Amino acid sequence: MKTGLVVGKFAPLHKGHEFLLQKATDEADNLVVLVYDAPDVTGVPIFVRAGWVRALYPKAVIIEGVNPPPRDVWTPERTREHEEFIKHLVSPYHITHVFSSEAYGALLAQALGAEHVQIQKVTEGAGNLSATFIRNHPEARKFVSARVYHDMQNYGDVL
DSSP states (O other): OOEEEEEEOOTTOOHHHHHHHHHHHHHOSEEEEEEEOOTTTOSSOHHHHHHHHHHHOTTSEEEEEOSOOOOSOOOHHHHHHHHHHHHHHHGGGOOOEEEESSTHHHHHHHHHTOEEEEOOOOOTTTSSOOHHHHHHOGGGGGGSOHHHHHHHHHTTOOO
């Protein structure tokens, strides 16, 4: 039985995230999604961002990772703190695979004793798509759903 993990802030949930989540859904028997709290990055509360993922992937287990360690500087010690934070939250689910398109995925998989599944970032028609780009460029709204964009507007996450 393959239990996959996807970790992200989803600030906002965009087409690249959806591609990653769909790949994980297709390849895993069970999917766990950890939505990181990120008040320093987005005004959209974690429960709203987790709701976006729940709406698209109702069979997935969605964990709201509140009060994570700081993300100010990535030292080996800080990385371990994040690994322990994640381990604590996902330990009941016996993660066998970590799905990611970021460099941290392999390290996280190793820390969890899981296999890393590297997913290529969506680039066709999207350039170097990132949540930061979407928050800072209103013309990028085509990469998020109407619901997500509406919530971004409501919480002041759109220029």
